[in-house]
Amino acid sequence: MSTETPRVLPAGSGIADAASVLRTGGLVAFPTETVYGLGANALDARAVARIFEAKARPSFDPLISHLADAADLEKLVGAVPPAVAALADRFWPGPLTLIVDRPAVVPPIVTSGLATMAVRVPDDAHARALIAAAGVPVAAPSANRFGQLSPTRAEHVVRGLGGAVDVVLDGGPTRCGIESTIVDARGDRPVVLRLGALPVEALEEVTGPVTVRLGSSGQPVAPGALAAHYAPRTPLRLVSGPEPAAARGGRRGFLAFRDRPAGDWTAVEVLSPTGDLTEAAARLFDALHELDRTGVDEIVVEPVPEIGVGRAVNDRLRRAAATWD
Template sequence: MSTPRVLPADRGVAEAAAVLRAGGLVALPTETVYGLGANALDAPAVARIFAAKARPSFDPLISHLAEAAELEKLVGTVPAAVAELAERFWPGPLTLIVDRPAVIPPIVTSGLETMAVRVPDHAATRGLIAAAGVPVAAPSANRFGQLSPTRAEHVVAGLGAAVDVVLDGGPTRCGIESTIVDARGDRPVVLRLGALPVELLQEAVGPVLVRAGSSGQPVAPGTLAAHYAPRTRLRLATDTDPADGGVSRQGFLGFRGCPAGDWAAVEVLSSKGDLTEAAARLFDALHRLDGAGVDEILVESVPEVGVGRAINDRLRRAAATWT
């Protein structure tokens, strides 16, 4: 499989911006995961995202802006709660739901009259968006339903020449996707758990509802029951039966360590029990286990607090692919 051009993120912005303006695809680093970007105002370019990822047309995309001030210019009047969250958490791993403006083609939102939008906390990518002069639609830069990419090499291995340019910004800082919130109503609703913990949202705006799942057409990306999965079978461990004697080569993904056993490969998310470190390492560790030649990956959950809720959400969705 041929490979795309890989450019250093700090020196490739001008070239990548030209690719976006010409209707091409650019894999870009963010603080969460690598995104597969196209000009959000260019419907044929956005269609290339769906084709490259083999993404179903019913799953909407997130559009990225260079600065929070661009939101009102793009969509017009912004609800007060949306504006408050944008001011508090942008740039950062928070995606907000707004009404879709006419300038955004329906393919970006999968025909929905709402749009997901955020400002990434990555200087090179914000510079890229500013240089391109357009909002950038960018889901994760991987084949649909598979592990999210947190390094440029994950993008190259997964998508190859379907991408025109990869901006290599090194490993991503957060390691899991943004939190998605619909704050247009009386009470903010979390549609996808992510790198911004629910507790921080509640400190800013008070109680929020968590409705991180979907039936029928998704109203936000990353909310299908089965998602984020490696090619290798993945199973959630239990306290009573962590290992499966019927599997000859078993890999293990642990939070702080692993139980005794004849494991073919082991990855530990954080030996010191740091959930932020665990999130940053999650997909990278799963990529390594997926390439280790094991027959099954057994994973243990992490504490269900803070960003741990989002980690467990990803693990449950990955395991659902194999049930």
């Protein structure tokens, strides 16, 4: 990671400068409703290569491209399958990424050589203004080192990537706090490839039953499919029942869903004192960033209820814990 500091600009007044950086091949970290993205001109292969370098991201892991408006999808890819169009019409702007066929204008590096591409329209006014001002689709994975905690604040980006980013647009904390849901709706039944901020139940209200197919035995067809991902620098352990603080020695932190744990923990973060899963998702990465900075030897985490967006939260926690198995 570079020890230099990127330019940090207010998300509103910094749009024009940031758009100019994108048009000239630079990297811009910007807020979306999910997490902060690390953006480059999706039509510029050299600029996109800088994303992989900055994140130390393996070349086999494809990126999501972001559009300013749902109408831009047809302009980019041509004919859109009816089921894809219906989901875009219902959920865009929003935390839903859709799989479409990659048009020739998009270089293969964006999709890691796949014939398909992932695309969405973010539900954040600053993000859409930036993309519109740049005048190009913006390839943007999360603005962090590969496999580490996703950033939900500008300071997370600065600490994690430093001068590898040209400009960071500071729009404050993100609203959803976890990444978008990824869906391939080109076939007979929609397939969820990554759980995210849009719950499966909301999708099924529009599409009927969906198939959830997480992970991959070969090259990932969507980001976030690796078994080990989303991890803090501190070892993380997921538990299913009460965990007494005295059970193990050392300095230990605890990430709780609703209730503070008993015992004398070094640091504790509670995702939602009221048991609200939307709040828990929004706080997830921010809370893990805070625990990661306390210097504890281990972070102990309890799962949240496995319903709605809680499924996506638990998915992140399982993948983070797998890093330390």
